[in-house]
Amino acid sequence: MSEIVMLEGHESQSLLQTVVQGQAPAIMSYLSKDKWHVAKLLMKDLAGDKLYLEGCRPAKRPHPVNIRVHQPVGVSFKHAYGKFVFDTSVVALEPSADPEAGGTIVLAVPDRIGVVQRRSYFRVNVPESLKVSVVVWHRTSQRRTKKEALHAYFEGSLMDISAGGAQLIVPLKGATAGPTAGVGESEFRKGQFVGVRFTPMPYEMPLMFTAQIRSVLPTADHTGLCLGLQIVGLEASEEGREVLARLATVVDRYYRMNQSSARGQDSHPQTQPHGTPSEIPAGALQ
Secondary structure, three states: OOOEEEEEOHHHHHHHHHHHHOOOEEEEEEEEOOEEEEEEEEEEEEEOOEEEEEEOOOOOOOOOOOOOOOOEEEEEEEEOOEEEEEEEEEEEEEOOOOOOOOOEEEEEOOOEEEEEEHHHHOOEEOOOOOOOEEEEEEEOOOOOOOOOOOEEEEEEEEEEEOOOEEEEEEEEOOOOOOOOOOEOOOOOOOOOEEEEEEOOOOOOOOEEEEEEEEEEEEEOOOOEEEEEEEEEOHHHOHHHHHHHHHHHHHHHHHHHHHHHHHHHOOOOOOOOOOOOEOOOOOOOOO
16 A cells, blocks of 8 residues: 555645645656756745745755756655655746755656655664665766676665664674675765665565665674665655565564564663664754
């Protein structure tokens, strides 16, 4: 059963009018040169079949939004009881009244808006009864030779998951004798985009998505790297929203499994699991 409820017609229009009146912040995801990018915007106006989004005044040097007219984009924003997502296209690019805002992006008003319950964005640990392997990959250097692979692949363990992010641990070089080579400490960096694939339950099809690294920290025993990820791009297509719906279902299932396990255990104190990160900033995976 899908965890995404679709709003249409008057419901979606009323919602947009409400968030525009409050100048609500939104995240726009889009593809540029085969890479995902995200931009923080403010929902400024709604006029007829057009939705106006303006760049946020940056706290530091702004990143250019490399976007074009007719380009498909995905938009997400938080409101009331959930997170709302939709896909649409750019109809115009206009200057902004605020010269430091970075311009105004005019979008076609979507026909439908999906809503995911906020509980799906709370992180849940992978149940102790499961060992969930995860494959993560990124593009190799642009200066690679013809014989070098386009992507570098690594295998690790999924620690927790939400509809908006994940935390995983990848062994460092020399820390594992398994068939998959460990990573060097400089292999991943904050802000990098990576591909991720994991199988939530042994009998299910794998889930695959793109994510941006929000944090890279050593584990407490210094045998691995803990990667905090923010999932991007799922709101930009029907296929992506299907992945988002599956993620929401996984979060709910893992939560129920953890609750069931907790009820079946005694009250002995739990020790910290092996390989947990030495420090994770609050909100790093939201």
